[in-house]
Amino acid sequence: MNCYIHVPFCAAKCGYCAFYSEAGAGDELIDAYLDRLEQELYFAFGICETVYVGGGTPTFLDCTRLERLCELIYRRLQIDGNTELSIEANPETLTAEKVALLRRYFTRISVGVQSFDAESRKRIGRRCPQEKLLDALELVRAAKFPHWNCDLIYSLPEQTAAMWEQDLRTAAALGVDHISCYALTPEENSRLGATFDEDDERETEFYQLAEEVLSEYGIHRYEISNYARSGGECRHNLNVWRGGLLQGYGPAAAGFDGFYRQIEVESLTKWLKGTAPERDEIPLSERLNEIFAVNLRTTAGWNAAAWKQVKFCDSWEDRLKIAGKLQKSFPEYLQISSGSIKLSPEGLLFWNTIAQEMIYGD
Ligand code: SF4
Structure with missing residues (x-):
């Protein structure tokens, strides 16, 4: 079982x-969230292979409340020595006390750096001053988490290839074992969304540069946006991409029971009042195609044994047929053998098109 807990608070958007x-919630609201989360976690079941605490900004909580959250997780969820426990952190909210606290409870920390260039961060509305960023990274490095990730964003306004390369090298030199690299794609309802023009060519150039530079440090792409040293891959994400079972807690959290996806309401007020989650009901064949497509984002793709682990899966032969049919339209993008189906490096760049075709094509 995999668990996701959404902490819906940030200093600002x-x-x-x-x-x-x-943004900017007070203690009273955070306490109400923790009270409700405590009730919700009574329903948790199964041994957790992974727990992922994301947001929002989990580290927006002060030390007392953060400790309450950690204790809740350990008290209500079934955690053993094998459980991967990840938490997201924003550097501007990290203090020595918080890092020491998180180190006691989590095996993995993911720090939202986005860029080491202060001006670039400012342009996208990130607020962490340079000195604070460097101090926070030093605290995390010194705490020696078994695994740590640095989140970067590329294709930022006015960012050149040389600046992107510098960000990659700085992150790799920190000693992280995982780096996530996302292209800036402001959502329509975000502040930047209305003003932003995407540049596909520049995005592709920066995407390719990431693999080129990070591989010099022994950090390799294992999913379209994720890079790791061997053994540093995020188990939570790997499980979710492979259609693993997921319990989601907190507003906007998603869960998956092997057939239905459930999305908690995107409103703290409604969630606190107990509004039921929405259920995404689609036919089984469409669900299987969706799971199959999602894991094609990984460089390893599928093999017969991994597909057999998917709840309600059809046969591997069926998958070979579906992939084979798709390969006729995209011969360069799919690599198929009797035991494995994956995308070629070029195919990963066109994952969206392939996934659309797989899920909605005839
Ligand atoms: S990017 Fe992260 S820190 Fe910024 S508003 Fe979104 S969830 Fe909060």
């Missing part, structure tokens, strides 16, 4: 962000 979060 970043210019590109459309994730659900409440």
